[in-house]
Amino acid sequence: MIQEIQIYNTLTRKKEVFTPLVPGKVGLYVCGPTVYGPPHLGHARSAITFDLIFRFLKQIGYKVRYVRNITDVGHLVADADEGEDKIEQQAKLDELEPMEVVQIYTNLFHKAMDMLNVESPSIEPHASGHIIEQIEEVKKILDSGYGYESNGSVYFDVEKFASENEYGKLSGRKIEDLISNTRVLDGQIEKHSGLDFAIWKKAQPEHIMRWPSPWSDGFPGWHIECTAMSTKYLGETFDIHGGGMDLTFPHHEAEMAQAQAAHGKPAVRYWMHNNMITLNGQKMGKSLGNAISLEQFFSGNHPLLEKSYSPMTIRFFMLQAHYRSTLDFSNEALQASEKGLERLMNAVAKIESLPVSDSSTLNIAELTANCYAAMSDDMNSPIAIASLFEGVKFINSISDGKSTITSEDRDALKSLFHAFVFDIFGLNAEDQNESGSNEVLNEVVDLLMKLRTEAKANKDWATSDKIRNELAAIGFEIKDGKEGVSWELKK
Template sequence: MALYKQQELKLYNSMSGEKEAFKSIHEGRIGMYVCGPTVYSNVHLGNCRTFISFDMIYRYLLHLGYKVRYVRNITDAGHLTDDADQGEDKISKKARLEKIEPMEVVQQYTLDFHNVMKKFNALPPNIEPTATGHIVEQIEIIKSILDKGYAYERNGSIYFDVIKFNEDHQYGKLSGRNLEDMIANTRELAAQSEKENPQDFALWKKASPEHIMRWPSPWGDGFPGWHLECTVMSSKYLGETFDIHGGGMDLKFPHHECEIAQGEAAHGHSPVNYWMHTNMLTLEGKKMSKSTGNSILPAELFTGDNDFMEKAFAPSVVRFFMMQAHYRSVLDFSNDAIAAAEKGLNRLKEAVKLLDDLEVSSTSTVDFKGWNSRCYAALNDDFNTPILVAELFEAVKKIHAVKENNETITAEDLNLLKAQLHAFMEDVLGIPLKEEQNTATNEAPMDAAMRLIIDLRATARARKDFETSDKIRDELQEAGIQLKDGADGTTYTIK
């Protein structure tokens, strides 16, 4: 029997504002769409948190035995610089500044995105469609929305009529906004736009003569609106109604609100059953911002070439750090926090290595079946990874207790523990238990060397050769490496 039939998964639905029991539209199958990057610059760490969170969610759904079609788009046209209907296309602007073709920009930063996600051990989506690859479909859905009276043409641009839509539906239900209040707050802008109402949004924009990216349409040369592409690609590959739609919390309004309106206008019903949103990542207590210099790129973390961290950190450490917070909570990135995550991950890896050396007994004094159930309960509670991580550290304590002969474990429980630690760490959290080679810092050889030194020191202490053990500790300290002895073993930090 598939594992999902034995587990009751609940997830937080942003539409209802409550945790709901998850039930897929089709038995054993899930359609999931996540808004992907706009590829005009290197992917930043905040975006990475969203994609890593949904990678964990995707992994757990697969672990439960679901067949998942995971669609994540690439925005390579139509996303303007002010995230609305004014300004310049972000990719066209980058191409103009660098005097290259827009598709060169797209290729460069799509490759960067893929490389970063690979380093973070994220599984690729099943389908990764692009906006420019679906212009025809976008034009067709605009025709449908026009025919149904929910859009209008102005000077070669097509705008979605929010007021008309709101007569039959509810605009603002995802973000909890009231249309009348929105109109009142933007009334003074009405005369400054060709829109009938400031809340209306573009389905198609007429291209100005200098606009680089443009396509022919029944309304003249132009380009699609940013919101439209996700409606088109999600419905094409997942159907008019699908299970899960995800993205960052910053996309809830207006992007996802507009997606809902477009889907309901075109198809007559809600496009998504469960809306999921990740929260923001801050840096040393402040919002990440390129303009203020309070930002850091993944590559700068991996190499240590930044002004915030004391040293380089491996991708698995960064990913583990993110798993220690719930995906819906604000997470602050700091040197102390990531260093603590590195120590914790090392403790887990060391404990896993001890498993093969544990002696089995005829009875277990440790309840690993109960531990296994608690791990699943955490994940089934809206993917509560911080509770899961806490349970993993409980297992670490028990492993050391068995190693030190304070507890006993049967062969059956040991096999369960080995299998489930691998499942939760690697399959679900996506944290590799084997050493990873960080070419910038040569981290894996460093860890291997330090483990050897720590083992030699432990042997010396066991033989009561304290002169040798103290010499190892003191000379390492002089070299800038500090050893710390704890209940779970010895760890090291580089000053």
């Protein structure tokens, strides 16, 4: 079942045939969230992108170990390395223990991921749970000569590394440009060069998050956690490393250098980066203060949102764009996705009851091949979705009596749609809002429907329209179909 696929490797800037290190198995590492704030649309894009990759690789027969970390230590909040740990900063604001903050936002993240139907990774390691492994990596880097200790902190010697290895290749940077562009920051006296980055940082007295190490009581530098955890769970060399495009520099560049320094060989074979979500053409991000949280999307509680958007709408919206393109948020675009998704899901539900004939007027095998070909070409979900809509048109046409399908093809079509819609794209039928669980409400509305149907039978249009219009005003949508009346409570 395993077929040839191509993926775009940021390192080489082109699509490459994907060949795993170990046949049939894939090691995938993705930078997860820093849990100091509520999850926003950007987190969803990354999570959904790599969820798609995870799901597709499994679908075509690979055994995948997917590691996505939780960053809960180490980020510095200020320009200088003297700054407080970001998580600690938030903790002080909230008057909570740092790990309490971590727990709160980790839970929120998990909840949002569940709602978006993002599968759990195989392993979700916390940086704080791998301090020992990180210290070991720091030791290896010191042993290899690419690190130096300075006043209790340990730094990575970028210029030395660059003189003997490639540095800047991933992000397309030249070391000379970096040197001339680096800002001179306070507290840099400890470093030999402004390019150097901390791999272990001595904690200031007031710093709460701290661990003992051979150099000082402190905390690990940001970049080292991914090297330590990917090495532990996937090995010194593994297949795919993913993350948001904004992480390519300096984070991933530093990771590449560190791993090379520590292990004497490159760690990552394919680098994959998802692009950003934009809002009015500008990147949506926590640091820009324009991030809309996922909770706000689900509830519609944000000035920029005209209405609430379900998790599946968000998911489908993202799948309709290629992961390497920026995706611009707008109410109009989201509403278009919402309707498209509804049409897709309605068609899926219809397949089973489609009437069969002696012949098919659409080539299902070809449709199937197109879908897999699209995904095999660097996870081109929008193309695959376009093919699926070809199938939707066909399905509706059959139920309209204008096209035909054989029993065999109907089974194939059903398999195709189930594989793509549910397994690969991870879309699921939405619950029929809260009304679905409210039996009494259902019965009351059904009663009104019955009264309206009776009024219609008596040609008492005044009464039937009154029932329909007043229910509509409350938010109910009344659908008169050939098989009878149905209704839905729209938010």
